[in-house]
Amino acid sequence: MSGNKDGDGGWATFVWNSEKKEFLGRTGCSWFKIILFYVIFYLCLAGIFVGTIQALLLTLSSYKPTYQDRVAPPGLSHTPRLDKAEIVFSMSKNDTYVKFIESINALLKPYDDNVQTNEMKFEHCGDAPQWYVDRGSLENNAGQRKACRFSKSLLGDCSGDDDPTFGFKDGTPCIIVKLNRIVNFRPKAPSGNQSLPEALQGKVQPNLIPIHCKNKRQEDEGKIREIKYFGLGEGFPLQYYPYYGKLLQPQYLQPLVAIQFNVTLEQEVRLECKVYGANIDYSEKDRYQGRFDIKLTVNS
Structure with missing residues (x-):
């Protein structure tokens, strides 16, 4: 099996295959699609996170604690x-x-x-x-x-x-x-x-x-x-x-x-x-x- 890898060019061919125009086993089009997918995926995650934080901030007051159920007044x-x-x-x-x-x-x-x-x-x-x-x-x-x-x-x-x-x-x-x-x-x-x-x-x-x-x-x-x-x-x-x-x-x-x-x-x-x-x-x-x-x- 190792002989086949050497015959195929080994790791050098895996990094860049000039015949198939592949970099690390993927073509340029394949890399573009997967990068685009993860960019959209993480942007959605970031949007959900920011949205939930903004929704939470809308329920909070700048002047007093919103939840005081653990406060036993007064000390x-x-x-x-x-x-x-x-x-x-x-x-x-x-x-x-x-x-x-x-x-x-x-x-x-x-x-x-x-x-x-x-x-x-x-x-x-x-x-x-x-x-x-x-x-x-x-x-x-x-x-x-x-x-x-x-x-x-x-x-x-x-x-x-x-x-x-x-x-x-x-x-x-x-x-x-x-x-x-x-x-x-x-x-x-x-x-x-x-x-x-x-x-x-x-x-x-x-x-x-x-x-x-x-x-x-x-x-x-x-x-x-x-x-x-x-x-x-x-x-x-x-x-x-x-x-x-x-x-x-x-x-x-x-x-x-x-x-x-x-x-x-x-x-x-x-x-x-x-x-x-x-x-x-x-x-x-x-x-x-x-x-x-x-x-x-x-x-x-």
Whole structure:
């Protein structure tokens, strides 16, 4: 068989057969037809791919996620926040809490009054909790929307204005709490006192999402001396919602609540904080859904 190949010219003849005018076993006409077939075939595939992408893009909004079924609103987060949600420091050693101060300062930097002076971007939304501020629908082509001002001075003793250590040097540390941003989400105030803890009974203000912290463990109840809350109404006012997203509200400032703890020294205290609203739920699988817990140890 190999002799026949050699007699036929072998590979040189297969590459170019001068008698039959074939290149790699095909004539020019055959090559033209097969190349034309694959060009048309892949152009059709590309057209189908581009068409499906364009059809998908027509269903998507530039301003909000189309599918939010995996989002469990809202998350509650705090600063400073560590991996193990544990805050341990000594009052007499500032190097043990300087990292906490730095994280709080970084969070509050956009809340300085001199950053919120642009009248085209910010507006005053009242000195007390009010109803939602309606700035139109997401898709009405009205351009960027204004955002409500929120001054860090509303955080009182935890603003850093009078005490740059946010209470850490005195053993009464502050944490800053916020509801995570979700586009077009409107938190609803509690509909009644049934779902509220005893400490909030009769104290709830209208147009406000209240927050409350208490001991996580029964044995820690006697270790908590006092818990103070600072902010506009000491909760999350409704006029700061809904959030219109980074494209329409890049300057948006979500409302903050500062919580100052005074606990027994040299003792680990487990604390749990929750927000209360008609459309706010909690999950055992997600410890930051509508709540969080921290371990706090204040040493001398």
